[in-house]
Amino acid sequence: MRIGELAEASGVSTRSLRYYEEHGLIRSTRTPGGWRDFDGSMVERVVMIQHLFAAGLRSATIAELLPCLDAPPAERTGVMERLLAQEIARLQAKRRDIDRELDTLRALREETALSGEVGTGAAAQPAR
Amino acid sequence: MRIGELAEASGVSTRSLRYYEEHGLIRSTRTPGGWRDFDGSMVERVVMIQHLFAAGLRSATIAELLPCLDAPPAERTGVMERLLAQEIARLQAKRRDIDRELDTLRALREETALSGEVGTGAAAQPAR
DNA sequence: GTGGAACCTCACACCGGTGTCAACTGCAAG
DNA sequence: CTTGCAGTTGACACCGGTGTGAGGTTCCAC
Numbered sequence: 001m002r003i004g005e006l007a008e009a010s011g012v013s014t015r016s017l018r019y020y021e022e023h024g025l026i027r028s029t030r031t032p033g034g035w036r037d038f039d040g041s042m043v044e045r046v047v048m049i050q051h052l053f054a055a056g057l058r059s060a061t062i063a064e065l066l067p068c069l070d071a072p073p074a075e076r077t078g079v080m081e082r083l084l085a086q087e088i089a090r091l092q093a094k095r096r097d098i099d100r101e102l103d104t105l106r107a108l109r110e111e112t113a114l115s116g117e118v119g120t121g122a123a124a125q126p127a128r
Numbered sequence: 129m130r131i132g133e134l135a136e137a138s139g140v141s142t143r144s145l146r147y148y149e150e151h152g153l154i155r156s157t158r159t160p161g162g163w164r165d166f167d168g169s170m171v172e173r174v175v176m177i178q179h180l181f182a183a184g185l186r187s188a189t190i191a192e193l194l195p196c197l198d199a200p201p202a203e204r205t206g207v208m209e210r211l212l213a214q215e216i217a218r219l220q221a222k223r224r225d226i227d228r229e230l231d232t233l234r235a236l237r238e239e240t241a242l243s244g245e246v247g248t249g250a251a252a253q254p255a256r
Numbered sequence: 257g258t259g260g261a262a263c264c265t266c267a268c269a270c271c272g273g274t275g276t277c278a279a280c281t282g283c284a285a286g
Numbered sequence: 287c288t289t290g291c292a293g294t295t296g297a298c299a300c301c302g303g304t305g306t307g308a309g310g311t312t313c314c315a316c
Contacts, residue, residue, distance in 0.1 A: 004292065014293085015274060033282045035293055048232070055229030058272070068236055084237045088230060095226050101183035102219050104176070108196050109212045132262065142263085143304060161312045163263055186302075 003028075006038045010046035017046065023059045025049050025066060045069065055091060131156075134166045138174035145174065152191045153177050173197070184222060189215065 007014045020026045021036070026045060028036040045066075052062050061083065068080055135142045148154045149164070154173060156164040173194075180190050193215065196208050 002293075013274070015276085018294090019273070031282080033293085034295095035282065051229060051232055053273075054225055055232070065236070081237065084233055088233050088237070091226055091230050091233065095223060095230070097179070097182045098184075098219050098223050098226070101179055101185075102216060102223070104179065105212055105216050105219065108193075109209065109216065130263080141304070143306085146265095147303065159312085161263085162265095163312070181303080 001038050001040060001042075003036050003038065006042055006046065009043045010050070012046055012050060020046070020049060020059075024063045025059060055087075056094065057087060061087065129166050129168060129170075131164050131166065134170055134174065137171045138178070140174055140178060148174070148177060148187075151187045153187060153194060183219060185215065 001009070003014050003017055006012075007017055010017075012020075017026065021028060026038070026042050026049070028038045028042075031037055048069075049062060052065070053059075057065075064083055065080065065087075068084075129137070131142050131145055134140075135145055138145075140148075145154065149156060154166070154170050154177070156166045156170075159165055176197075177190060180193070181187075185193075189211075192211055193208070196212070
């Protein structure tokens with residue numbers, strides 16, 4: 001499939017797809033005329049890449065991580081596992097930040113609503 | 129207190145403090161010679177601003193939000209409440225995103241660990 | 257009154273993913 | 287063969303918080 005199709009199928013701009021390729025996140029063959037030709041499996045991968053970007057990973061990290069998807073299990077290295085663990089930890093930290101700020105904002109809101117009531121440590125965790 | 133002290137006390141660079149002031153996040157008086165003079169209460173505020181940044185708020189949003197901290201409750205407007213509610217909603221959404229990304233990464237990790245097991249929708253939510 | 261640290265303003269650079277424009281070429285339908 | 291859309295590369299801009307440096311001024315301790 002060509003870049004326009006992939007863009008439409010994955011919901012990512014052609015600009016971004018070229019960027020992904022340039023940075024080794026996706027691969028393509030070329031037609032004799034130089035047009036990119038993508039494998040259908042790239043749709044799924046591009047979507048995942050988007051998720052990883054959304055999670056705050058940078059392209060270099062994703063590039064290191066992606067071999068997990070391609071390589072036969074035997075070749076998966078401890079490096080990748082460490083990378084994964086690291087990213088997971090990062091996200092967990094971020095999650096805690098957000099929780100803390102949610103607490104702050106909720107306290108602020110209660111304060112506003114109650115006109116002066118000082119919410120010391122409000123904000124229980126409602127089910128997600 | 130002057131900018132260097134505030135920087136040290138809050139752990140934020142003087143550059144950033146000037147930026148915060150420029151964008152209305154903190155205020156200062158000036159000495160006759162033009163040096164910034166910060167109130168001691170700014171330390172706490174700067175720390176909070178940092179947290180809000182960490183949670184992904186942008187300076188403009190923080191600037192709109194901060195009056196909640198200053199204004200006596202009586203003067204708090206519905207606008208602020210709406211803003212608060214909006215940011216809370218945004219953070220909650222972000223939190224859900226992060227949870228989803230954590231799922232993705234955890235699934236990837238399991239896959240790696242299990243050598244080829246295809247994790248379709250893995251990753252239960254372990255207590256935070 | 258003087259040295260030097262701390263401050264001032266202004267300006268430019270960076271990161272990294274994406275938008276956008278320019279100038280050019282491939283491909284397929286008429 | 288022509289037309290025109292879709293593709294190609296390359297370059298520049300943007301966002302927003304921060305680093306950095308130049309060139310000048312203020313403050314304070316000696």
